[in-house]
Amino acid sequence: MIQQIDDLRAEAGELAGLLACLREDDWPRATLFKAWTVDDIVRHLHMGDTMALASATDPEAFAALMADIQARRKEGLSRIEETRQRLDGLGGRRLLERWRETLERLCVALATKAPDARLKWSGPDMGVRMFTTARQMETWSHAQAIYDLLGVERPPPARRLRNIAEIGVRTFGWAYRNRGLPVPAVVPSVQLVTWATPLALTNTRPGHFSEEEYYRAPVDNYRTYPVYHPDREPAGYWEALKRKKPEPLVDLHKKDPTFSWIAAGKRVWDEIDVPFFRLYDAESVSMARSRDYVRKNERHLILRPDGTLAMYRWVITPQGIGLSLTACSSCHTRYLDNGNAIAGAGFAHHAIGCKRGSAQLRDRLQPWRALAVVQLSPQARVQLRRGR
DSSP states (O other): OOHHHHHHHHHHHHHHHHHTTOOGGGTTOBOSSTTOBHHHHHHHHHHHHHHHHHHHHOHHHHHHHHHHHHHHHHTTOOHHHHHHHHTTTOOHHHHHHHHHHHHHHHHHHHHTSOTTOEEOOSSSOEEHHHHHHHHHHHHHHHHHHHHHHHTOOOOOOOTTHHHHHHHHHHTHHHHHHTTTOOOOSSOOOOOOTTSSOOOTTTOOOOOOOOHHHHHHSOOOOOOEEEEEOTTTOOTTHHHHHHHOOOOOSSOGGGOOTTOOHHHHHHHHHHHOBOGGGOBOSHHHHHHHTOHHHHHHTGGGOOBOTTSEEEEEEEEEETTEEEEEEBSSTTTSEEEOTTSOEEETSOOOHHHHTTTSSOHHHHHHHOGGGGSGGGGSOHHHHHHHHTTO
16 A cells, blocks of 8 residues: 555544534634635545545446536536535534545545556546645645644644655646646745755855756856876877867767667766866876976875876866866765776776875865865865864
């Protein structure tokens, strides 16, 4: 049995606990939701579960029930008027008992279904999981009007509300399309302000880009080139780099029949760098090409069999030639003792500590800025580097 069935039971049980405390004169009271009474809301939930039970147990009965409802609506009855008429004024505690009984029968019926089974509904067919969540969503959302009417604080959110959040995300586009409206390019997002522990010393929390911020961010798309050990650099390589113009890492405007997304992905994996790591100053560039410097710091470097230095890349932008670090492969390539590399794996033991970039260049590139440490004060960064 899928978890969503237990979640539906729990959602209904929570609302039933509130309804069990009502006085008889509370049931006819109007809520702020379309002036529906408490009776109206529970009748609506009961009819929804009755329709769901028919869909899960007798598709022909479901089709007949839907046809009858639509016929009465065409006669001019509103949704709630049709429900009141169909249930013949059922209300109060008798309605509560009937609703709980029907919902339990529905849960039992849903538990017999395969998770990938499809069930009919007034809109598109739904899988059992989404179908069950839709009933939970109805129960949870309509309950709020009753809590508001009674002035009762709702219990803290339970983990089962994830189901409802998921159905909201999945049906966002459909909610616009079935009304003939354009689907917004940016979907709403909610920031969880307590998702992480505040950073030490600053009392600030790490944060993420919203979708809107993501699409506003400038696009950086430049090819990068290997950094060679000075003793292994091909003749004329540096002069050829100086003559190069900035080129796109992936040029989507020049796709031809031979274009391969797999090849483009491999290029991104091998070459993409992190823009704020880039160093354009002459001293840093000269340091990376200095035989003396590289020899003194060999224990901090990973030399590949082809003579290139792992992780370091030259990048050519309108600012000139800069020294940078790769973004993906730096952290997710394992270098074996025989010089072979395994893309996608974690660091090898020798790639974490002593070979994690040369000391001076590492401090200049400040790779920890890719992590939350970027939010620490300069003083805190100094303390971090000193191991305090």
